[in-house]
Amino acid sequence: MLSLGVVNVYFLDTDEPGEGWALVDTGLPWHFSAIVREARRRYGNTAPTGIYLTHGHYDHAGSAAALAAYWSVPVFAHEAELPFLTGQCDYPPADPSSCGGWLSLASHFASTHGRDLRPYILPLTEGPQGWEPIPLPGHTLGQVGFWQESSRTLIAGDALMNLKVDKWLPRKGLSWPPPPFTTDWFAVRKSLERILALEPQTLYFGHGEPLTELAPGELAERTEWFAIARAGRYVGDPVRQASDGNPIVAPIPPDPTKRLTKALVLGALATSAYFLLKNKQNS
Structure with a gap:
């Protein structure tokens, strides 16, 4: 894991030595140099086998195009994310009313524009060697996590965070995905149930420090108080996806x-x- 402020990216070694490595998520656009430096430190001049996105928000796919061009490698994302990563459409607008604190304020100015990662973007059909993609929608329509059965490790993307953002200063703590940018809270709850069913021993996040050596049932105990957001434009009207891939968003008040x-x-x-x-x- 490489922490880049409040967002994390992941360098995954394959199960077989000498079979390469993969990158999960790419941070913000200005994180390109830091990621390349860390990759050189770990792997020399060996390029990754591919770049895998948990989802396409600007803080996870911000350096994807530049890194793909630099290494000449493909970028993989869930099919439901492709309209937002091929220049077809933007993500639904942020919802500042869904929480308080600094993130609510910042969401007024944060970008929800889609990106165009062509010609590098491809639909995700399998994960990096030894890692299985797990659909975890809710924060976005096509968010995925990556699961390694042998170590019972899950990279959860933004399905959960180990960072509380509802006050004026961020602080450590297990919480829901970033509320202003989460567009289907019913799917968020189902994704949490899917995570709990896996019973990970190690849990990595897009935001916040990892949880390690989790005992059976511990994560369920730590999330049993979680409730679907009570306020916000997407609570009663979750975003859906049209047949052409564009998001169906209820009229915004x-x-x-x-x-x-x-x-x-x-x-x-x-x-x-x-x-x-x-x-x-x-x-």
């Missing part, structure tokens, strides 16, 4: 806080710039 939030942020920036300039003139 007006967000009265959006303009106010942007005005407050711009006002704060303008005020800071004014005082900085005034202090500089006085000095």
Whole structure:
């Protein structure tokens, strides 16, 4: 695992020595250099067999195109993610009303644009050697995790996080996927049930530190209090996928806080710039 601030990427060795390695997720666009440096440290000039995405959000697929071009390797994602990764459509808009704290504020400005990873993107049919793709939809329509039976290890993507984001400062703690960008809470619950049925001993996340040496039933105990989000535009109207791959999104109610939030942020920036300039003139 390579932690890149609040997002993680994974370097997977295959079961057979000398048979190569694979990369799971690619962080944000400016993480390209850090990932390449870590890959060289681990594997020299050996390119991965492929890049595997848990899903296509900007913080997981941000460097995918650049890394695929650099290594000349394919990028794999679940079929339901392909419309968002081939330039066909954008992800559904964020829902700031689904939580409080800094993430709610940040979601006003975060990108939900799709990406165009052609010609590198391919539908996911199997995982890296020794790893099985496990559908874990809810956060996105086609999110997957990667499961290694021999070690009972699961890379869960954003099906869960070990990071709480509902306050003004992020803090460690097991929680649901990032609420503003999660579009089907009923599927989130079913994906959690699928994770619990696997009974992983090690659980890796897209955000937060891993959980290791989990005892049987421990994860179920730690998530038994989890409840479907009580507020938010996607709670009662989850996103569905049309036959052409585009997301079907219920009409979005007006967000009265959006303009106010942007005005407050711009006002704060303008005020800071004014005082900085005034202090500089006085000095």
